[in-house]
Amino acid sequence: MNITRRHVLKGFGAALALPFMESLARPFELKMAEAASAASDLRLLFVFVPNGMHMPAWTPLKEGSDYVMPQTLAVLKDHRQDFSVLSGLDLDAARAHGDGPGDHARASAAFLTGMHPRKTGGAKIKAGISVDQVAAKLVASSTQLPSLELGLERSRMSGSCDSGYSCAYSSNISWRSSSSANAKEISPRRVFNRLFSNPEQRLSPKQRARRSRTRSSILDAVKEDARSLSKKLGRSDKQKMEEYLDSVRELEKRIQKSRLKPEKRPELKTPRNIPKDMGQHIDLMYDLVRLAFQTKVTRVATFMAGNAGSNRSYRFLGVREGHHRLSHHGGDSKKQEKIARINRFHVERFGRFLKTMKDTKIGDKSLLDKTLIVFGSGIGDGNRHNHTKLPILLAGHGAGLKSGHHLRYKKGSSVCQLYVTLLRHLGWRGQRFGDASRGLKLV
């Protein structure tokens, strides 16, 4: 059975009078059932940290499950069984391949897309569809929002971002299509309202029905506008209209699914706009991911814990210098120690997140049992800007994953192989993602 918007509209009119919800919910369930049933509950989060890591303090020496945690990872010792360290994965697409400098912009643009971004300051921007978006398409039917894009820092507002690369590359990791990045949200308050506030609850059923009727007819009309405009436009302009149309369709779906909005607001109070304290900001963003996963408003999220090449200073850690500047430590042990301190801070916040995920119960399982999280950077050693042997953690027990190991992959293994594995858990039948056509052995 196909649910068209008309059906939904009719449904809305009688939203409270009829057992309409059940009648709609069933087809969604059916669709879900088509996906691999074991993974039908899987949630995915991708966390990006800027400027790589101080690798000597990151990579364990020993492989297997009894590895010794180096300094940076040691802050995760309480969660040892909840994640694995994946060493030796490369991100080949972020390398120059003749395009010269710009490793930071490439690292973020390629991190989840596995594609070599086209070097341009604006025209003909091109990366690839990112893994979270492929995943989002697979699970979208079961959630209200296909995916959630979060970050900490605003896009750079002037100048060039990285050596001739448009800022779109360095301030986003999620790409809906090869030419269009998904803007991220950095204000916890706005994310919260987007996820959970439901002003319509105040309206009477009649008002609600009227309102959604008006909204739908407006969206119909603007779609028509865009289509007829598009016919008269040139190639790249058409692409912009396509983008617009895609977004309109997305919004339509969202309006249709607004019934999926949780009735109860979660226990978190509407958070503040952007806390001054960076740790609080990060914690809030993680909390929002947890809530969104818990209530299943969405099952796919990305979080940029800093824009690529971020030059933020971490004064509260006693690090006055900018992060990016520091990462070019030139072998200075004092600077290296400071970078490790920044790395540890990010890992620590991540550890807190793992704990809250574990403490959140869904039935007899924890939320972490239903989630897989990739945490890492598109750059290995910030000093050398390299894209090999990336720092990558895979956390959570979603899809029944047993964690707690240090796995070292052979030379030339790609982080895209990890993505292939993750996507297959969602029932993806594609052949190739980025430079990988095979998955990764995860135990």
Add this chain to the structure above:
Amino acid sequence: MILLKTFMKTPKNLILSALALLMIAVTGPFLALRAQDQKPHKASNEAQVLTFVKDHCLACHNAQDRLGELDLSAFKSKAQVVAKAGLWLRVLERVEAGDMPPEDSQRPNKAHSQAFLKGLRLWLREAHKGHAQDPGRVTVRRLNRAEYNYSIEDLLGLDHKPAKDFPDDDVGYGFDTVGDVLSIPPLLLERYFEAAETIARKAVRDHRRLKIRWQAEELPRTGRGNARDGWAWLSTNGQFTARPLIQWPGQYHLRVRAFAQQAGRAKARMALRHNGDRRAYKTVAAERSQPKTYTFTLTLTRGRHELGAEFTNDYWNPKAKNRKDRDRNLAIDWLELEGPIKPTRDSLLERQILSHGPWPEDRKDADQRAQVVLRWLTRRAFRRPITDSEFKQVYGFYRRTRDGQESFAKGLQNALTYILVSPHFLFRPELDEQPNNDKAVRPLNDHELATRLSYGLWCSLPDKQLSDLADSGQLRNQLTQQIRRMLDDPRSTRFMEQFTGQWLQLRRLQIASPDPDLFPSFNEELRQSMRIETEKFFETIVRENRSALDLINARFTFVNSTLAKHYGLRPIKDSRWHRVRAPKHRGGLLGHASILTLTSNPTRTSPVKRGKWLLEALLDDPPPPPLPGTDSLSPKSEKKDGRLLSVRERFELHRQDKACAVCHDRLDPLGFALERFDGLGAWRPKLRNKAIDVSGRLPNGDRFVGLTGLQNVLNKKSKNIVRGLLRQCLVYFLGRGSMASDRLLIDAIVERHAPHYRLRDLLVDLLKSDVVTKRRGQAAGPKKAEKNTKKKGQ
């Protein structure tokens, strides 16, 4: 073909002179070409140029070393050079400036250099042939955040900045006006929709006036008393309470018709209670024979309120001699709430509605009014005449809403919501007959032109005058006057703010985070003052049509009390901005605290960042990025022989590395000249009790000292500065990256306005040029794009 026609129309000598101008501009000290140079003598010329490259460039700029990320080894013929004219233009400029080949290499003799430059210039001229004033291809623009806010402000008179909740716009080629990177992710569309609904509710409000009357006896009460003859009595202290729901915040009148049965010395007192608190008192002197209406004025916010009329001074003295003097009671007939008496300002749409008569009541009247105002509104929002079917669409939203038994205002709100989400409003489409033919150049139609100009200079929609001129087809006849009018209009401040925020990178001041321990004087107030100084400074140069070189040399600036203190000037007592004579050591942009702060690190000044800013923003010659792993000061160089080295000494060590020296020989001296300004741009003649060395030497051998010396150096490059400014303006106005052929246009303008370079005149010339007032189709080359992908893709 059209391009060819335009070309033919232009008198040939004009083209030649434009080309000659270009030559003059790029030749600098070598001056104009002699007539015989115009004839390319191919063979010798080709050999000369290529030999020079081989002898003097390839030692470093080869496929292995790629110094400065530049590899010239692949260029084996003239055709190959011409195909990469943009790159070779930079080569030309560097050799002209004497920066290359570097001094420690074998220097070519002068004759060889000149022959090389001459030959290369001719080739590059050929490369541009046929592209004079090529408007390039501009991707359809959606409104950015600033433009959205200002468009709403000018369209509806609402200045609540709805775009503050939108995700950030991405930046391309340094500006947020580039259509290619202004994407429309679902999140943004969601925000557009929400914003449109909110704006619609504000733009045309529903019940514009509330008037409710409650009979007192029907209201809940406290205190004792009963009702008689329509009067409700309070015979002990107590109150009647009404609980209205306020939709339209503002000032209201609460009227109470009352009289009192007086007794005792005082008259009866009545209090207004608002949400439990007593707010105001009235003495009720009126008696039964002549009841009076007492009026309280109060401000109500949106939402439910509790309003009470309270009797506060009950009096009961049964022993009083006079029976009439024993009991004081208050009698109330009704409470009436009316308002808002001073509603928040009417929106432009409401004013438009009211300009045709009072708020329409019956359906027929309302429908007629809706037609009139919606036509007016849609025309303005879409920035062009609208078609019948477009009007029908808009009006349809109104009509259907009314058919659903909803109000006039609601109908207009729905129509407005549609308008604000429509791509005709959110985008600025310019429709071509041949969108996919890159030879098809056409003049913009008047409406497109009006829109480009108004978004360029006002970040917003055309005003009535522009639209009227466009409607009557007169805009092009008055182009110069109109551009001048627009520049003189206060709205052009928006352009100056947006442009300087990005060109001079003032927006980065917003994220500057000077270390609070080292720079305790830094606070929000200082941050904002810094920015405003530079904005006012730029604005003044434009408005007074001063020389663009005032950016470097001006002897005036603007300060408020905060900044005066920061600069150590005579204290300013009031809170206004003052135009003052700049201190001797601080003329022009390079003495502005804004620039000096945004080019500093949190803990110290950064001569490199300052030098880079100068090259990037002012000289239009951005240095290549540092090579990975080489771009930090070596930690080992902090001390030498147990002595702490100064930053300058450390940099000098750093420059001993040839790979670094290529750029840093250009960057560092510029920055070091400004070392007497600290990380916040405050004056510091000494550092750690030692005088600061601010002398420098450029790769071409020029020596200079301090800001004054630096100003002299920059004045010698005045053409580069003006050219850079115009090039950046062009990117901002057009929303596309700059093209090599833009040089022809810009050089001609620069030449025309030398040596005074009056900034307003420069902008007028730029805006009325073909590049801005025309557009062309796009090359139909998807194949090429695909090839590219295959090479680099998976």
